[in-house]
Amino acid sequence: xxxxxxxxxxxxxxxxxxxxxxxxxxxxxxxxxxxxxxxxxxxxxxxxxxxxxxxxxxxxxxxxxxxxxxxxxxxxxxxxxxxxxxxxxxxxxxxxxxxxxxxxxxxxxxxxxxxxxxxxxxxxxxxxxxxxxxxxxxxxxxxxxxxxxxxxxxxxxxxxxxxxxxxxxxxxxxxxxxxxxxxxxxxxxxxxxxxxxxxxxxxxxxxxxxxxxxxxxxxxxxxxxxxxxxxxxxxxxxxxxxxxxxxxxxxxxxxxxxxxxxxxxxxxxxxxxxxxxxxxxxxxxxxxxxxxxxxxxxxxxxxxxxxxxxxxxxxxxxxxxxxxxxxxxxxxxxxxxxxxxxxxxxxxxxxxxxxxxxxxxxxxxxxxxxxxxxxxxxxxxxxxxxxxxxxxxxxxxxxxxxxxxxxxxxxxxxxxxxxxxxxxxxxxxxxxxxxxxxxxxxxxxxxxxxxxxxxxxxxxxxxxxxxxxxxxxxxxxxxxxxxxxxxxxxxxxxxx
Amino acid sequence: xxxxxxxxxxxxxxxxxxxxxxxxxxxxxxxxxxxxxxxxxxxxxxxxxxxxxxxxxxxxxxxxxxxxxxxxxxxxxxxxxxxxxxxxxxxxxxxxxxxxxxxxxxxxxxxxxxxxxxxxxxxxxxxxxxxxxxxxxxxxxxxxxxxxxxxxxxxxxxxxxxxxxxxxxxxxxxxxxxxxxxxxxxxxxxxxxxxxxxxxxxxxxxxxxxxxxxxxxxxxxxxxxxxxxxxxxxxxxxxxxxxxxxxxxxxxxxxxxxxxxxxxxxxxxxxxxxxxxxxxxxxxxxxxxxxxxxxxxx
Numbered sequence: 001x002x003x004x005x006x007x008x009x010x011x012x013x014x015x016x017x018x019x020x021x022x023x024x025x026x027x028x029x030x031x032x033x034x035x036x037x038x039x040x041x042x043x044x045x046x047x048x049x050x051x052x053x054x055x056x057x058x059x060x061x062x063x064x065x066x067x068x069x070x071x072x073x074x075x076x077x078x079x080x081x082x083x084x085x086x087x088x089x090x091x092x093x094x095x096x097x098x099x100x101x102x103x104x105x106x107x108x109x110x111x112x113x114x115x116x117x118x119x120x121x122x123x124x125x126x127x128x129x130x131x132x133x134x135x136x137x138x139x140x141x142x143x144x145x146x147x148x149x150x151x152x153x154x155x156x157x158x159x160x161x162x163x164x165x166x167x168x169x170x171x172x173x174x175x176x177x178x179x180x181x182x183x184x185x186x187x188x189x190x191x192x193x194x195x196x197x198x199x200x201x202x203x204x205x206x207x208x209x210x211x212x213x214x215x216x217x218x219x220x221x222x223x224x225x226x227x228x229x230x231x232x233x234x235x236x237x238x239x240x241x242x243x244x245x246x247x248x249x250x251x252x253x254x255x256x257x258x259x260x261x262x263x264x265x266x267x268x269x270x271x272x273x274x275x276x277x278x279x280x281x282x283x284x285x286x287x288x289x290x291x292x293x294x295x296x297x298x299x300x301x302x303x304x305x306x307x308x309x310x311x312x313x314x315x316x317x318x319x320x321x322x323x324x325x326x327x328x329x330x331x332x333x334x335x336x337x338x339x340x341x342x343x344x345x346x347x348x349x350x351x352x353x354x355x356x357x358x359x360x361x362x363x364x365x366x367x368x369x370x371x372x373x374x375x376x377x378x379x380x381x382x383x384x385x386x387x388x389x390x391x392x393x394x395x396x397x398x399x400x401x402x403x404x405x406x407x408x409x410x411x412x413x414x415x416x417x418x419x420x421x422x423x424x425x426x427x428x429x430x431x432x433x434x435x436x437x438x439x440x441x442x443x444x445x446x447x448x449x450x451x452x453x454x455x456x457x458x459x460x461x462x463x464x465x466x467x468x469x470x471x472x473x474x475x476x477x478x479x480x481x482x483x484x485x486x487x488x489x490x491x492x493x494x495x496x
Numbered sequence: 497x498x499x500x501x502x503x504x505x506x507x508x509x510x511x512x513x514x515x516x517x518x519x520x521x522x523x524x525x526x527x528x529x530x531x532x533x534x535x536x537x538x539x540x541x542x543x544x545x546x547x548x549x550x551x552x553x554x555x556x557x558x559x560x561x562x563x564x565x566x567x568x569x570x571x572x573x574x575x576x577x578x579x580x581x582x583x584x585x586x587x588x589x590x591x592x593x594x595x596x597x598x599x600x601x602x603x604x605x606x607x608x609x610x611x612x613x614x615x616x617x618x619x620x621x622x623x624x625x626x627x628x629x630x631x632x633x634x635x636x637x638x639x640x641x642x643x644x645x646x647x648x649x650x651x652x653x654x655x656x657x658x659x660x661x662x663x664x665x666x667x668x669x670x671x672x673x674x675x676x677x678x679x680x681x682x683x684x685x686x687x688x689x690x691x692x693x694x695x696x697x698x699x700x701x702x703x704x705x706x707x708x709x710x711x712x713x714x715x716x717x718x719x720x721x722x723x724x725x726x727x728x729x730x731x732x733x734x735x736x737x738x739x740x741x742x743x744x745x746x747x748x749x750x751x752x753x754x755x756x757x758x759x760x761x762x763x764x765x766x767x768x769x770x771x772x773x774x775x776x777x778x779x780x781x782x783x784x785x786x787x788x789x790x791x792x793x794x
Binding site for chain 1: 541542550551566568592657661662663741743744757758760
């Protein structure tokens with residue numbers, strides 16, 4: 001793409017285009033800077049009208065005809081951010097070295113790394129970049145803490161700290177590692193953290209008061225799609241499907257998790273009742289590997305890196321990736337209490353942007369190796385880099401002696417489709433994880449901020465969705481959100 | 497002429513200690529030693545997969561050897577020693593919110609432990625004296641204390657977390673609960689069984705209540721109180737580490753948890769050793785302090 005041809009200002013071998021000296025016709029042509037300027041202008045469109053929209057979430061745009069922010073729908077996704085960086089860096093380098101020969105001489109003496117570091121210490125590129133992107137003003141609270149569970153699903157939330165996505169949007173965020181899902185939930189409810197990494201069903205369960213007191217929570221963005229797997233102990237190499245799994249002892253990380261609902265769905269489609277024919281226990285993921293090793297369990301449906309970790313530890317194999325069950329299923333999410341967003345609308349906006357930005361960065365396969373390196377230290381995931389690389393790049397050992405190549409084994413997409421929430425609610429209903437009746441669509445719209453996410457994506461110049469609900473295919477069976485109540489009752493195997 | 501203890505008597509036990517340690521380390525090392533990697537009988541494909549999975553690496557000569565960074569099963573003492581060296585080398589380094597050096601972690605644990613234990617002990621001694629001084633109160637309270645005493649302090653944790661809504665205070669309160677009951681029971685018992693002569697003399701001298709408390713009651717009950725504190729001390733020490741593990745609060749217990757999360761067994765062993773040494777140091781300090789308050793009755 002010609003966007004990327006905007007020259008690297010830290011490369012001594014390349015000249016940089018000087019906008020102030022360029023002839024006017026250059027701007028009219030397809031030169032990179034002309035593009036950059038157009039991007040700047042597009043960015044200036046004030047599209048975030050503030051918080052008032054959050055409480056009418058979805059009411060203005062339920063169904064397929066939601067089309068606001070479509071002005072940005074056709075813009076290319078990830079490249080704009082790099083471009084913006086380049087533009088800012090170019091501007092700074094031009095200001096320091098009006099004569100391009102001096103810049104080249106300087107760079108050839110000190111080297112690009114040193115130059116970039118020195119300039120970075122004098123001039124905060126991150127701030128400059130976010131200033132260029134129509135920054136959020138009047139941030140109420142700059143110092144935030146965000147809870148996370150050390151798994152690859154939380155990649156965007158975690159990497160946003162070391163890779164500077166929070167600071168880019170004017171925030172000083174420290175991510176805080178939690179010991180388990182119940183802990184992170186309690187932290188979030190008790191305001192021990194300002195926002196948290198949760199499993200996508202958790203904000204729904206919290207809002208409905210399932211398994212905890214009812215506290216209204218929002219889920220502004222999904223973190224990852226796909227990225228989970230059914231891992232079985234090596235002795236089950238010959239297992240073909242649910243038929244061979246009768247009596248198995250499985251683990252899932254939490255009751256209100258996609259892991260639990262996908263495993264239950266998978267087993268039930270194969271004719272097994274998950275509460276009668278097998279045992280499903282809630283176990284913290286690292287203990288799953290240890291339990292697999294100790295032969296206490298037969299398998300688990302868990303977040304990575306603990307599937308790959310079982311292969312690394314030579315105790316299990318990847319029986320099925322969850323993308324084979326539901327291509328593009330949601331998994332983990334970014335969640336925040338309604339109370340916080342009411343009190344700190346601008347902070348929330350900046351935080352929302354950081355997450356959407358980081359999630360898009362993570363979606364780009366070419367960034368995955370750097371990300372693996374950024375999040376493997378003790379402060380974050382505390383996992384061997386080789387395991388994280390296999391998870392994030394999708395080139396992995398399957399535990400049966402083969403090396404697989406599935407680039408979208410895990411992927412990242414912030415958009416919280418209401419229909420995803422409705423599917424989750426249908427499964428909560430199906431397995432009696434929630435009592436009483438509720439309006440599926442209403443709860444989904446209240447918790448999953450799909451329309452708002454579209455807006456933020458538009459502001460940042462990413463591709464928008466223009467709808468908040470769609471049909472999904474789960475193991476070959478269509479889920480139509482318009483018929484969710486019937487769908488929940490349609491399963492021959494259920495607890496209803 | 498005084499008999500000088502022989503060399504054997506003086507140093508023999510220590511030598512024996514060293515010998516036991518040496519033997520233990522030797523057996524440990526021997527039991528965890530893995531045989532050299534043998535590439536024979538493996539196809540090129542299998543070797544590539546093993547290398548990809550980090551099982552084996554190529555050495556300088558291009559031969560496959562076991563990956564020294566990947567430990568299978570229980571690591572040997574050398575691995576643990578290496579881990580301890582790196583950890584201690586960065587004892588006072590902070591690498592972010594979730595990665596503080598071992599020096600900091602130990603300090604957090606000691607702080608948490610001391611605040612919970614001190615608060616618990618003060619409350620317990622006051623309560624104990626109050627109950628102990630009056631026979632009816634003692635009899636009335638005794639059943640409750642007997643029921644509450646054996647409850648594991650960790651069993652309080654969910655209730656505390658739910659009501660306090662703050663993991664920081666919950667951890668301290670768990671220590672508080674752990675250090676409460678043994679001291680209450682012992683103090684009450686000690687105060688209750690003070691020789692009645694002492695109290696009579698104090699009454700004869702028309703001492704004020706406070707003066708009587710500090711000059712007669714507490715000193716007379718001191719041995720029993722100290723014994724109670726000792727038991728509390730032990731149970732509080734046992735409680736603080738799992739509380740940190742469960743709550744994810746930074747401390748020595750947290751170290752155990754994150755190393756376990758990474759399935760890094762040498763890290764777990766190192767963390768266990770740290771907990772042991774911290775407990776020993778605290779217990780030693782407490783013993784020295786207690787010695788100041790103990791006396792033999794004449």
